[in-house]
Amino acid sequence: MVRCVPNHRDELDGVLRALADPTRRALVERLAQSPAVVSELAAPFPMALPSLLQHLRVLEDAGLVTSEKHGRVRTVSLRPGGLDVLHLWLAQQRTPAELAADRLGTHLARYVPEER
Amino acid sequence: MVRCVPNHRDELDGVLRALADPTRRALVERLAQSPAVVSELAAPFPMALPSLLQHLRVLEDAGLVTSEKHGRVRTVSLRPGGLDVLHLWLAQQRTPAELAADRLGTHLARYVPEER
Secondary structure, three states: OOOOOHHHHHHHHHHHHHHOOHHHHHHHHHHHHOOEEHHHHHOOOOOOHHHHHHHHHHHHHOOOEEEEEEOOEEEEEEOOOOOHHHHHHHHHOOOHHHHHHHHHHHHHHHHOOOOO | OOOOOHHHHHHHHHHHHHHOOHHHHHHHHHHHHOOEEHHHHHOOOOOOHHHHHHHHHHHHHOOOEEEEEEOOEEEEEEOOOOOHHHHHHHHHOOOHHHHHHHHHHHHHHHHOOOOO
16 A cells, blocks of 8 residues: 555645755755845856746745745745655655664663763 | 755755655655565556656665565665655755754753653
8 A cells, every 4th residue: 555645745746846956956055044135046046037036936836935025125035844744754754674773862862961 | 155065966866856756755655664576566556567667767776775686576675874865955954943943852852851
């Protein structure tokens, strides 16, 4: 049987399709540092502004970024929790051996004193 | 400046392109439970075997699965650590606010006694 997580499937699909492109990943990497206005975001990329805006639209449709316009300036931010669906899916793909290792790690973090 | 992680960029690209397809994600989900022979893997999917084998090849090229042939039977497994490059990339996209929350969580896990 193929396991399904129907509520998250479309969202996950959008997130992974968005991140499969290196330019869009680079935009996410930049925005993880801080929000940025579009001109600032566009500067390092060797592409015309309309192409960059198209990439931003794919990220926005996937729920990974949000943007707000103040006057003539649009500021783009990483959407908090936008990557949660991917974190969750990855956590579900832990193999039985990895889950056992996770439990050991949690136990050690809790009971072995921190080095100072 | 766009941050680069050149050593991992191609590997990450392959992993995300592989996972952007729902059939390939479903195969990973199945293999996270246990290794499986190809006929068993193929059974739930409404597609011809050559198409399924093509999806498995993409997953293998991306370093996400390995397979071994014993006699006439090929067994496919999730490759340990195959998703590490994606875990690592996701960890790097934590925003400053999320990193502060992570540190608080680590502190609480270490110093607040576990409920019994």
